[in-house]
Amino acid sequence: MSEAAQQLVEPTALAIGLAAAIVAATGDEPRVLVVRTRHGIDALPSGPLEARHPTLEAGLRNWVERQTHQALGYVEQLYTFGDRDRRETDGEGAGGALSVAYLALVREARPAGAADASWQSWYRYFPWEDWRAGRPSAIAAIEPPLWEWAAQGGKLGEERLRLNFGLGGARWNEERVLERYELLYEAGLVPERVRDGKQGAPLPEAARGVAMAVDHRRMLATAIGRLRGKIKYRPVVFELMPPSFTLSELQQIVEALSGVRLHKQNFRRLVEQQGLVEETGETRAETGGRPARLMRYRPEVLVERLAPGVRLPALRRT
């Protein structure tokens, strides 16, 4: 094991980068920990895989904890990026030709250890992904240029657009975060593409979202999509919740993450009948209405995370 570790240390041109989308949920916003690069661009915490790291995940934890003073709870590998756009235009630890991206969930969003680190709503980077208050205005701004671009791709291009963005009768699928971002990238509507030296005419920031260093917005899109999918079949949401919470709070977090509103009564039915939570016995009256029962997740559920997650009984029409 330390033998393997030794190998990793050799100074080499091909550095392995580690990057993490560290997610928390405060109130009703999904937040991600970002750092500001010296060029003033937002980036995910990232750094090189170092000698002393016996494993990739250990490397990540160690690195992040030193940098941000944030202890990571649940950690999951997302994807290894190395395909394209690994240029050294921006960002701190650039120069890695390969970058292993992780998703990490933390319970409390500590005040962001380092000075240049902060917690940001992830919708800052993906304004079109938040449908909680109805169709986001960013979509309206994005739609015309997207159609224009898609028309060049013929029928297939238009179909792709329709299905990914829920246009023309297609249903919005909250999991296709990455596909949507890639579409915008290909269409040249985000600044990242221009930065990568290709054609494009980025939209105003309110519509296209805030750009990130290198391919970090792709990583974050991957993280969001993965998390949105996962909460439906694994009880990962609880990694973001405090020890006790009300069902409404749980619902708020799920809605914040998935970006869609849910039917309250059906949400409760699901969560309760699946035995994901149990009552603590206490109640909390802070909301001005009937006090809510405080719940906790059943610890058995966390064991190996084998139990089903929170399915999403989505509202169809509203």
Place this chain on the structure above:
Amino acid sequence: MSEAAQQLVEPTALAIGLAAAIVAATGDEPRVLVVRTRHGIDALPSGPLEARHPTLEAGLRNWVERQTHQALGYVEQLYTFGDRDRRETDGEGAGGALSVAYLALVREARPAGAADASWQSWYRYFPWEDWRAGRPSAIAAIEPPLWEWAAQGGKLGEERLRLNFGLGGARWNEERVLERYELLYEAGLVPERVRDGKQGAPLPEAARGVAMAVDHRRMLATAIGRLRGKIKYRPVVFELMPPSFTLSELQQIVEALSGVRLHKQNFRRLVEQQGLVEETGETRAETGGRPARLMRYRPEVLVERLAPGVRLPALRRT
């Protein structure tokens, strides 16, 4: 882009390995392409990421196509292994401290290009995963030592065993291939663990399955689990099917992959009502019974793979 490519070439101790679980389905067996190492051990086709490869996936395709003369169709990144067990005990391309594993699906299983390459049923490596003919006998052999081992982990260990192997009333979940393999590894029942220099008393091969080089069996387990999950919500099965097929043939392949038997009438209902396939107009009479209609998948379905997959209407009791 070629700038990045240049960097990848630098001779370095930290080679990036690429490995692929290349899957095909012939008749009613799910097959995977394996090569025999000089030590006589089965391994997945793998090799280093080379200079001329602009992207990871291109590197993989290029590499595999040269080595096995097998053109890859659908390709998906699985996971980057680098955590443990990357020792140089066995295998060809060992020495890579990091290995990016891919799943690839091919339509026809060509006669395995190279001499040392062959198509093997994946149940050769995971005999406990095939429940098509009822409870596999491997499970019976595995169960006692597993319980014994689990008991050391207390209640939690036993619960983990119960849920992963569908013991004691729990339902068999065909997707947990990796979790099951890891359990066997931890319990010391597969030779890989002993090879990695840890404690263990491997079972006879009929029960524990054929071992593979380095951590390739983990990779294959990841691939199988991913594929089994994916066929339920994406029409990936069709990447394994010939241009036209009967519904029974489709069902056979799905059963082969998932390792469980399905209810015939309900399977057809699902596939047809979801509009995944359409009739070609022809029929095929070769089975000795009523001739079956030949079907083809609706090409629209493959566009971007956005349509739903084949859900599994599993039999409960038999």
Place this chain on the structure above:
DNA sequence: CATAAAATGCTCAAAATGAGTATATGGGGT
């Protein structure tokens, strides 16, 4: 003490599922 604001409880119709039973249509003997 009425009213607003939540949290809970219950009901109901539509759709999806799990399991069968019944019918159709070839080929292969006799």
Place this chain on the structure above:
DNA sequence: ACCCCATATACTCATTTTGAGCATTTTATG
């Protein structure tokens, strides 16, 4: 030609699982 066998294909039916509402309870507030 006729019967039988093996499949393929068509329908049925009882249960569950969803999507949507309406109704009731329980506090805080003015």
